[in-house]
Amino acid sequence: MGGTAGDDAGEAGEAGNAAYGRKKFRRSRSHFTDRVTADGRDGWPVEPGRYRLVVSRACPWASRALVSRRLLGLESALSVAVADPIQDDRSWRFTLDPDGRDPVLGIRHLSEAYDARESGHPGGVSVPALVDIPTGRLVTNDYRRLTLDLATEWTALHRPGAPDLYPEPLRDEIDEVMEGVHEDLNNGVYRAGFATDQGEYEAAYADVFRRLDLLSSRLADRRHLVGDTLTEADIRLFTTLVRFDAVYHGHFKCNRNKLTEDPVLWAYARDLFQTPGFGDTVDFDHIKRHYYQVHTGINPSRIVPAGPDLSGWLTPHHREELGGRPFGDGTPPGPPPR
Known part of the structure; x- marks a missing residue:
């Protein structure tokens, strides 16, 4: 866990990080750093139901997003896909779901959303990952920014009584x-x-x-x-x-x-x-x-x-x-x- 997802990225797992056990551990940076914002300035506006949050409950970086989503009451606005905690050589997989496919994205591996965004992208396949449901493309794997944006950019969709997590x-x-x-x-x-x-x-x-x-x-x-x-x-x-x-x-x-x-x-x-x-x-x-x-x-x-x-x-x-x-x-x- 905690593999190629870097100084600023989430969990890629040992399958995606050849550095495990062979050279000094270094957490690589997020490659996909687009932001979902209230004004859509990166091309990704906040919209209820548009994005799918892909997580592993094993991963501490992804778990941050799960906690934020619960505290802010974003469950109905931002659906979640939970990956199998055991990866294969293509990394995170949806074998916990019927037929081994995420029921919303229709994919077997998170890598498919990465490849739809950029074929031959550098780095590993990490969680948390935010995926655009209409296109099936990865939006961001920048886990440090993701939770801050949930707290500050998604406020119109917060539940009544949601805390200010980044005052x-x-x-x-x-x-x-x-x-x-x-x-x-x-x-x-x-x-x-x-x-x-x-x-x-x-x-x-x-x-x-x-x-x-x-x-x-x-x-x-x-x-x-x-x-x-x-x-x-x-x-x-x-x-x-x-x-x-x-x-x-x-x-x-x-x-x-x-x-x-x-x-x-x-x-x-x-x-x-x-x-x-x-x-x-x-x-x-x-x-x-x-x-x-x-x-x-x-x-x-x-x-x-x-x-x-x-x-x-x-x-x-x-x-x-x-x-x-x-x-x-x-x-x-x-x-x-x-």
């Missing part, structure tokens, strides 16, 4: 926090997991736990990362934390301590997991099967661990005692659609 007065602080989290943690666990020499691994390992310690200190007396409400920064941290003990601690050798052994971060992660829109997008089965069965350079046996025990995610966290208003003046989303 303008706090954007500089949010950006600063997210950049540190991305470099040291979101991407740092991959640099540790796919390191090919001891020094490279230890440098990434140090970055991961230095950042976790800073975040633990920051969150000791505040409920959310920036301000007193949920923001994009919390989403980006959550999707890494929720995978930490299940995957990164063992599979990626980030094993100084488990998330459950840091009282602050464990309570913070449980608080988010129990917030509508976060935990209801998580699929631990998809997460574990993807990492342990696709990354054969790290886990050649493809055996999926039976643990860890997941029951603790629903235990009381007491973070509400710190104050804060997760949804600000808004409201939580309702139950997830079927």
